[in-house]
Amino acid sequence: MSLQEIFWRPSAVTSVLVLLTLLFCRGSVSTPVIKVMSNDSSRVVLQCESAGWYPEPELLWLDGEGNLLSAGPTETLRGPDDLYTVSSRVTVEKRHSNNITCRVQQRNTNQSRETHIHVPGSAVRKEPSATFIIVIIGLLYVGAAIAFVWNFMLSKKPGASHVCFPSLYFLEFQRLNF
Ligand SMILES: *[C@@H]1O[C@H](CO)[C@@H](O)[C@H](O)[C@H]1NC(C)=O
Ligand SMILES: *[C@@H]1O[C@H](CO)[C@@H](O)[C@H](O)[C@H]1NC(C)=O
Numbered sequence: 001m002s003l004q005e006i007f008w009r010p011s012a013v014t015s016v017l018v019l020l021t022l023l024f025c026r027g028s029v030s031t032p033v034i035k036v037m038s039n040d041s042s043r044v045v046l047q048c049e050s051a052g053w054y055p056e057p058e059l060l061w062l063d064g065e066g067n068l069l070s071a072g073p074t075e076t077l078r079g080p081d082d083l084y085t086v087s088s089r090v091t092v093e094k095r096h097s098n099n100i101t102c103r104v105q106q107r108n109t110n111q112s113r114e115t116h117i118h119v120p121g122s123a124v125r126k127e128p129s130a131t132f133i134i135v136i137i138g139l140l141y142v143g144a145a146i147a148f149v150w151n152f153m154l155s156k157k158p159g160a161s162h163v164c165f166p167s168l169y170f171l172e173f174q175r176l177n178f
């Protein structure tokens with residue numbers, strides 16, 4: 001096989017083309033863009049898109065601690081220039097405020113781009129505080145004491161029957177014009 005034949009072998013041509021593509025496409029990849037698709041009180045739907053990749057990259061969603069988020073399938077489009085555009089959607093619960101990252105990376109070419117978005121947590125309903133519970137229980141005790149005294153006074157009125165239910169106190173109160 002002559003040197004010329006080896007040079008024009010399809011695999012050699014492909015290798016050179018891939019190499020040239022890698023050289024010239026380096027740095028042409030776009031920084032991922034995150035869009036808010038929907039935003040309600042409990043969750044946000046984010047979409048991330050990045051163009052200009054070759055070969056096909058992978059797209060990852062990460063939370064503030066660097067954990068992978070499970071997202072929808074990555075959609076891949078191949079443009080007329082043979083470059084790939086990838087996009088993916090993720091739903092983030094607003095349980096607490098979070099710093100979400102969309103990372104697009106191509107391991108073979110060691111290229112990676114990422115974008116962050118801050119998702120503020122929705123106002124968390126606070127647990128009733130201990131003080132609040134103590135005040136409520138205190139009021140119940142005071143109420144019970146008042147009811148007991150009132151009940152005792154009503155039962156001392158001539159002709160009054162012993163009443164036990166709060167709603168009856170009101171009727172009794174009206175009847176006796178107390
Ligand atoms: C990728 O690049 C980083 C620095 O940018 C380097 O530390 C790492 O070794 C590279 N990995 C490969 C596989 O080339
Ligand atoms: C989100 O995290 C990245 C690092 O992972 C950091 O550079 C960025 O400043 C953070 N953004 C916010 C709003 O906290």
Ligand SMILES: *[C@@H]1O[C@H](CO)[C@@H](O)[C@H](O)[C@H]1NC(C)=O
Nearest residue numbers: 036039040044117118119120
């Ligand atoms: C969602 O909407 C809330 C309130 O309108 C806003 O504070 C928050 O920044 C929005 N979230 C995102 C990710 O844009």
